[in-house]
Amino acid sequence: MNISSTQDAVIKREEQYGSHNYHPLPVVLKKGEGVHVWDLDGKRYYDFLSAYSAVNQGHCHPKIIAALVEQAQTLTLTSRAFHNNLLGEYAKFITEFFGFDRLLPMNTGVEGGETAIKLARRWGYDAKGITPGKARVVFAKGNFWGRTIAAISTSDDSSSTGGFGPLCPGFNNVPYDDSEALKAELEGPGGEDICAFFVEPIQGEAGVVVPSDGYLRRVKDLCEKHKILFICDEVQTGLARCGTMLASDHDGVKPDLLVLGKALFAYFRSPQCWDPTRPGEHGSTYGGIPLACKVATAALEAWWRTPKPAANSYEQASTNWPGSPISLARGRGLLNAIVIGGNGGNYSEEGVAWQLCERIAENGPLAKPTHGNIIRFAPPLIITAPQIDDCVRIIERSIDSLWDTPMNFLSYYFY
Numbered sequence: 222m223n224i225s226s227t228q229d230a231v232i233k234r235e236e237q238y239g240s241h242n243y244h245p246l247p248v249v250l251k252k253g254e255g256v257h258v259w260d261l262d263g264k265r266y267y268d269f270l271s272a273y274s275a276v277n278q279g280h281c282h283p284k285i286i287a288a289l290v291e292q293a294q295t296l297t298l299t300s301r302a303f304h305n306n307l308l309g310e311y312a313k314f315i316t317e318f319f320g321f322d323r324l325l326p327m328n329t330g331v332e333g334g335e336t337a338i339k340l341a342r343r344w345g346y347d348a349k350g351i352t353p354g355k356a357r358v359v360f361a362k363g364n365f366w367g368r369t370i371a372a373i374s375t376s377d378d379s380s381s382t383g384g385f386g387p388l389c390p391g392f393n394n395v396p397y398d399d400s401e402a403l404k405a406e407l408e409g410p411g412g413e414d415i416c417a418f419f420v421e422p423i424q425g426e427a428g429v430v431v432p433s434d435g436y437l438r439r440v441k442d443l444c445e446k447h448k449i450l451f452i453c454d455e456v457q458t459g460l461a462r463c464g465t466m467l468a469s470d471h472d473g474v475k476p477d478l479l480v481l482g483k484a485l486f487a488y489f490r491s492p493q494c495w496d497p498t499r500p501g502e503h504g505s506t507y508g509g510i511p512l513a514c515k516v517a518t519a520a521l522e523a524w525w526r527t528p529k530p531a532a533n534s535y536e537q538a539s540t541n542w543p544g545s546p547i548s549l550a551r552g553r554g555l556l557n558a559i560v561i562g563g564n565g566g567n568y569s570e571e572g573v574a575w576q577l578c579e580r581i582a583e584n585g586p587l588a589k590p591t592h593g594n595i596i597r598f599a600p601p602l603i604i605t606a607p608q609i610d611d612c613v614r615i616i617e618r619s620i621d622s623l624w625d626t627p628m629n630f631l632s633y634y635f636y
């Protein structure tokens with residue numbers, strides 16, 4: 222990707238003074254508005270990642286900014302040592318919005334996941350009578366929920382865990398989209414020590430892996446039958462990203478514990494789960510501060526209440542094209558991915574997806590590879606149909622220019 226010397230210098234400075242814990246595309250952004258972002262040279266792009274779904278509402282939404290500025294000038298941070306006038310109001314609003322009964326506010330998705338595990342273990346001891354110290358939480362293979370020690374302890378991706386051991390005990394994995402495997406785990410030795418199953422309705426980082434219809438329903442039934450909590454990690458899939466307000470709505474199931482994040486920092490639980498925490502057992506200095514409550518309310522109200530964003534999410538199924546460089550397109554709503562390679566030919570090396578992302582970015586939409594050969598497309602949910610058309614054409618042209626393979630069939634996927 223050809224970038225200006227100005228951008229190159231900024232990148233070099235970041236590389237010199239910053240830790241190299243990410244490998245960003247070589248573009249330096251300085252401004253965002255709606256579905257667009259601009260680089261240092263003033264070039265405009267479509268944001269096709271939305272900060273991993275954290276800017277579903279689009280960049281710099283005026284109503285969210287207004288709430289932020291107003292509250293920043295009034296009261297920002299009180300800690301939870303005292304009550305503030307907004308936490309109760311926010312908790313009522315958001316629990317009613319999603320039909321859950323309680324909110325426990327944290328700051329990031331990974332803290333939401335950590336919190337869910339703590340609550341599930343406590344619930345396992347208090348409500349289910351699991352022997353102290355024995356509680357187990359089962360996860361799905363391919364899961365991603367963050368980078369803390371607990372989060373990597375549940376991961377089967379060696380690039381997450383390698384060199385960071387020892388890992389935490391009390392977790393194990395079963396294959397994703399396989400309710401029989403969960404059933405076997407629950408009925409197998411030590412199954413009575415399981416307190417929860419923790420799962421993403423669609424696996425985001427794994428490359429937008431969509432399970433078969435009814436998977437979550439089967440899982441939920443198993444959880445009820447074996448008296449364990451069903452924890453849904455909707456950090457990436459929730460809030461209308463996948464065509465329904467929660468991706469778990471697609472299978473018509475309600476989790477016992479719901480973890481949200483990214484476009485909203487929060488975490489809830491449903492009526493089935495009574496409140497297992499007591500004062501002093503869990504907390505966060507920034508969780509539930511007035512500034513966050515105000516902005517989170519504004520983020521939901523800004524437009525999720527009014528224009529029906531879910532309608533803006535497309536419905537697609539997995540599709541594949543034998544013999545093309547793109548072996549598969551899959552996803553739901555506005556969380557989609559293409560898989561490069563796998564059809565024979567020389568398309569599956571690591572570098573190819575990266576090269577394609579650079580080519581696409583040169584022409585407009587900014588996206589990034591995940592797991593080497595998968596490219597995720599997740600634009601802000603306010604994107605319009607003509608803008609999607611525009612981007613699909615750009616992506617097709619980019620693939621065409623890289624491999625000289627006409628890709629006009631990609632558009633069939635999106636309609």
Ligand SMILES: *Cc1c(COP(=O)(O)O)cnc(C)c1O
Pocket residue numbers: 273328329330331332334365366367421425426454455456457458482483
């Ligand atoms: C990003 C992500 C998380 C972690 O969220 P952070 O805010 O980065 O801690 C958890 N679960 C899923 C599914 C995610 O995509």
